[in-house]
Amino acid sequence: MTTTPLRKDAARNWDRIVAVARTLVDEGTPLQLNDVARRAGLGVGTVYRHFATPEALLEAVATPCLEALAAHGERALADADPWRALETFLTRTVEAQVTDASLAPVTAAATDTVPRTTELKNAVWEAGAVLLDRARRSGAVRPDLASADLVPLMCGIAYAVQVRGRAPADRIETAHRYLATLLEGLRAAPPTR
Amino acid sequence: MTTTPLRKDAARNWDRIVAVARTLVDEGTPLQLNDVARRAGLGVGTVYRHFATPEALLEAVATPCLEALAAHGERALADADPWRALETFLTRTVEAQVTDASLAPVTAAATDTVPRTTELKNAVWEAGAVLLDRARRSGAVRPDLASADLVPLMCGIAYAVQVRGRAPADRIETAHRYLATLLEGLRAAPPTR
Amino acid sequence: MTTTPLRKDAARNWDRIVAVARTLVDEGTPLQLNDVARRAGLGVGTVYRHFATPEALLEAVATPCLEALAAHGERALADADPWRALETFLTRTVEAQVTDASLAPVTAAATDTVPRTTELKNAVWEAGAVLLDRARRSGAVRPDLASADLVPLMCGIAYAVQVRGRAPADRIETAHRYLATLLEGLRAAPPTR
Amino acid sequence: MTTTPLRKDAARNWDRIVAVARTLVDEGTPLQLNDVARRAGLGVGTVYRHFATPEALLEAVATPCLEALAAHGERALADADPWRALETFLTRTVEAQVTDASLAPVTAAATDTVPRTTELKNAVWEAGAVLLDRARRSGAVRPDLASADLVPLMCGIAYAVQVRGRAPADRIETAHRYLATLLEGLRAAPPTR
DNA sequence: CATGAATGAGCCTTCATTCAT
DNA sequence: AATGAATGAAGGCTCATTCAT
Numbered sequence: 110m111t112t113t114p115l116r117k118d119a120a121r122n123w124d125r126i127v128a129v130a131r132t133l134v135d136e137g138t139p140l141q142l143n144d145v146a147r148r149a150g151l152g153v154g155t156v157y158r159h160f161a162t163p164e165a166l167l168e169a170v171a172t173p174c175l176e177a178l179a180a181h182g183e184r185a186l187a188d189a190d191p192w193r194a195l196e197t198f199l200t201r202t203v204e205a206q207v208t209d210a211s212l213a214p215v216t217a218a219a220t221d222t223v224p225r226t227t228e229l230k231n232a233v234w235e236a237g238a239v240l241l242d243r244a245r246r247s248g249a250v251r252p253d254l255a256s257a258d259l260v261p262l263m264c265g266i267a268y269a270v271q272v273r274g275r276a277p278a279d280r281i282e283t284a285h286r287y288l289a290t291l292l293e294g295l296r297a298a299p300p301t302r
Numbered sequence: 303m304t305t306t307p308l309r310k311d312a313a314r315n316w317d318r319i320v321a322v323a324r325t326l327v328d329e330g331t332p333l334q335l336n337d338v339a340r341r342a343g344l345g346v347g348t349v350y351r352h353f354a355t356p357e358a359l360l361e362a363v364a365t366p367c368l369e370a371l372a373a374h375g376e377r378a379l380a381d382a383d384p385w386r387a388l389e390t391f392l393t394r395t396v397e398a399q400v401t402d403a404s405l406a407p408v409t410a411a412a413t414d415t416v417p418r419t420t421e422l423k424n425a426v427w428e429a430g431a432v433l434l435d436r437a438r439r440s441g442a443v444r445p446d447l448a449s450a451d452l453v454p455l456m457c458g459i460a461y462a463v464q465v466r467g468r469a470p471a472d473r474i475e476t477a478h479r480y481l482a483t484l485l486e487g488l489r490a491a492p493p494t495r
Numbered sequence: 496m497t498t499t500p501l502r503k504d505a506a507r508n509w510d511r512i513v514a515v516a517r518t519l520v521d522e523g524t525p526l527q528l529n530d531v532a533r534r535a536g537l538g539v540g541t542v543y544r545h546f547a548t549p550e551a552l553l554e555a556v557a558t559p560c561l562e563a564l565a566a567h568g569e570r571a572l573a574d575a576d577p578w579r580a581l582e583t584f585l586t587r588t589v590e591a592q593v594t595d596a597s598l599a600p601v602t603a604a605a606t607d608t609v610p611r612t613t614e615l616k617n618a619v620w621e622a623g624a625v626l627l628d629r630a631r632r633s634g635a636v637r638p639d640l641a642s643a644d645l646v647p648l649m650c651g652i653a654y655a656v657q658v659r660g661r662a663p664a665d666r667i668e669t670a671h672r673y674l675a676t677l678l679e680g681l682r683a684a685p686p687t688r
Numbered sequence: 689m690t691t692t693p694l695r696k697d698a699a700r701n702w703d704r705i706v707a708v709a710r711t712l713v714d715e716g717t718p719l720q721l722n723d724v725a726r727r728a729g730l731g732v733g734t735v736y737r738h739f740a741t742p743e744a745l746l747e748a749v750a751t752p753c754l755e756a757l758a759a760h761g762e763r764a765l766a767d768a769d770p771w772r773a774l775e776t777f778l779t780r781t782v783e784a785q786v787t788d789a790s791l792a793p794v795t796a797a798a799t800d801t802v803p804r805t806t807e808l809k810n811a812v813w814e815a816g817a818v819l820l821d822r823a824r825r826s827g828a829v830r831p832d833l834a835s836a837d838l839v840p841l842m843c844g845i846a847y848a849v850q851v852r853g854r855a856p857a858d859r860i861e862t863a864h865r866y867l868a869t870l871l872e873g874l875r876a877a878p879p880t881r
Numbered sequence: 882c883a884t885g886a887a888t889g890a891g892c893c894t895t896c897a898t899t900c901a902t
Numbered sequence: 903a904a905t906g907a908a909t910g911a912a913g914g915c916t917c918a919t920t921c922a923t
Contacts, residue, residue, distance in 0.1 A: 334892070337892090540899090540906070679872065733886090
């Protein structure tokens with residue numbers, strides 16, 4: 110896992126590239142490495158040296174956010190109340206998806222380009238799994254949802270919010286509403302019919 | 303409402319084009335008009351005459367399914383049990399989304415190419431709205447979900463199913479599970495906190 | 496030279512097509528037979544039956560104007576003053592070129608599509624030739640300009656006017672100014688140097 | 689004014705492209721970037737990188753000739769005889785137009801693609817303006833022609849020569865004859881009527 | 882390491898012309 | 903005669919990727 114640290118100038122370029130890509134993602138502009146290079150004032154070759162594909166770059170953009178989610182997952186495990194821990198975790202996850210356009214494609218991708226991304230995605234899924242298990246064992250959650258369903262469902266909510274349309278400002282509120290509904294369903298007893 | 307009926311040969315080509323497009327959609331291949339033309343054994347110009355853009359063609363592919371949903375919506379209104387009516391309607395909608403890859407993009411699109419598509423989409427949304435209203439008035443549904451939320455939520459579930467991955471065969475089952483959870487949340491009393 | 500007269504409806508279509516083409520020429524829109532057909536509310540085939548190529552149609556559009564010029568040429572021959580006859584003829588020619596966008600391409604074309612066009616072009620050139628000869632013999636014109644130079648020079652003036660730019664309204668005035676200068680040169684004694 | 693000098697290989701390609709374009713222009717073949725690329729043995733992208741549009745390429749082709757004209761204009765100002773200076777300048781201009789097919793479209797174009805082209809065109813027009821002014825003040829030229837008329841008139845003569853037809857060899861002679869006539873008209877006193 | 886010129890497959894679109902109805 | 907659907911060559915342009923400098 111030890112990566113050779115980048116030379117100082119290379120590191121500066123790396124940062125510049127990711128910063129530009131971040132801007133593009135926020136603007137909704139599709140990531141094109143040539144484009145990124147031009148905007149960063151760097152040669153295409155340089156960008157390609159750092160990121161072999163647009164996906165790799167996108168993963169780099171998404172990484173900080175994934176790290177934050179993973180970290181939050183760790184912390185949530187310390188919460189004594191299993192349901193509250195789960196609820197907060199899912200809330201953070203959905204908020205992140207709605208706020209950061211880089212997350213959806215990275216999360217939905219079946220395979221990753223950079224190993225670090227896979228690690229982080231696993232960490233988040235794993236945290237969700239543990240939190241769900243704890244909540245289920247505490248009786249707070251219906252039994253027919255697997256831990257592997259959590260992240261997909263959060264992606265689904267984010268997608269629903271996007272389909273709903275509305276101004277970016279309203280999105281968080283909509284997301285909370287959708288999540289609240291789903292949580293209500295999660296909490297309920299197993300389907301009776 | 304009166305469209306000039308197509309000449310016999312033109313109609314045959316129209317059908318062939320849509321059929322080819324249907325296949326491509328099912329394969330997950332992106333629709334490209336030149337490609338469609340080649341596979342249909344027709345000139346590019348012919349395809350362009352019938353469908354000016356890939357979106358128009360995709361709408362044509364999705365139309366039968368949208369018609370079925372709209373028709374089901376009509377029928378659901380006849381059901382005496384408001385909750386069951388809503389439940390069945392949403393189930394059909396989600397099943398359609400999961401089964402037919404043409405629906406998601408058409409449903410999510412903010413604007414349509416063919417007027418007929420807009421009509422059908424409106425009919426489906428409208429049916430959902432009425433069904434939700436009836437269910438809400440009968441006390442079966444929490445009050446904080448608007449009718450405009452229904453379709454987005456169904457799209458979200460379909461998306462979640464796709465993120466979940468799995469073989470196509472398992473998808474319907476997953477969709478049912480996710481919908482069941484959401485319905486449980488819908489049915490519950492308003493959030494207590 | 497006897498052409499079978501068109502059936503009444505065919506004649507009506509012919510007129511409609513030429514009228515539409517006239518409009519397009521005046522708008523500066525390039526003549527496309529498909530386009531003409533659509534605007535005339537006729538099938539493409541019909542337009543093609545009447546005019547095999549865009550050039551043929553353009554010639555039909557230009558014909559009335561060419562006829563007027565040819566007729567004027569005839570009349571000019573009756574003028575007793577050879578110089579005045581020539582001057583008026585050239586003035587009409589330039590005015591026509593500047594006013595009617597269909598003339599330039601038809602006049603400049605090396606070969607014609609419709610025999611009638613060739614006849615008319617010849618008639619105009621011939622009239623110019625005779626008028627120039629008469630003027631030259633009367634001593635009013637320098638000897639080193641051939642009759643075959645007249646029409647090209649008029650085209651040149653029209654082109655110069657167009658390069659000059661300016662609003663259509665000013666064009667006639669500019670054309671008159673350019674023609675006046677050229678006529679002054681024509682009238683002068685043969686080059687002395 | 690400072691343009692980054694091209695890399696050696698890029699410069700070689702630039703030259704090759706312009707050379708091919710020059711040939712096409714001389715042949716009377718319309719400039720098509722794909723075509724140019726093929727004939728130059730280069731990728732389309734390379735040609736597009738150098739010249740975004742056919743117009744830009746055409747301007748590059750015309751540039752040397754425009755430079756020569758502009759240079760000649762400068763030199764003509766040194767001639768002590770105002771009329772002779774003007775006469776020589778116009779002769780060079782017409783000869784260029786008749787000889788080089790790239791000039792007419794570039795000169796007639798209302799707007800340019802490359803700034804350098806605009807500069808050169810302005811320089812030529814400006815030289816003409818000064819020469820005409822001087823000649824007019826010396827009494828050698830009729831007063832009703834503005835300096836803005838010079839270039840259009842030269843274009844007009846070139847166009848007339850082209851309409852006249854004839855073998856390329858005869859064109860220069862024809863151009864001289866037409867220019868001589870026009871100059872005679874220029875030199876004359878204002879119209880007496 | 883950085884650069885950015887070159888590449889060319891690949892997609893899109895138009896339009897003159899033909900021909901079945 | 904009239905119609906207009908079909909054709910497909912032709913041309914335009916982009917962009918991910920490579921590689922000489």
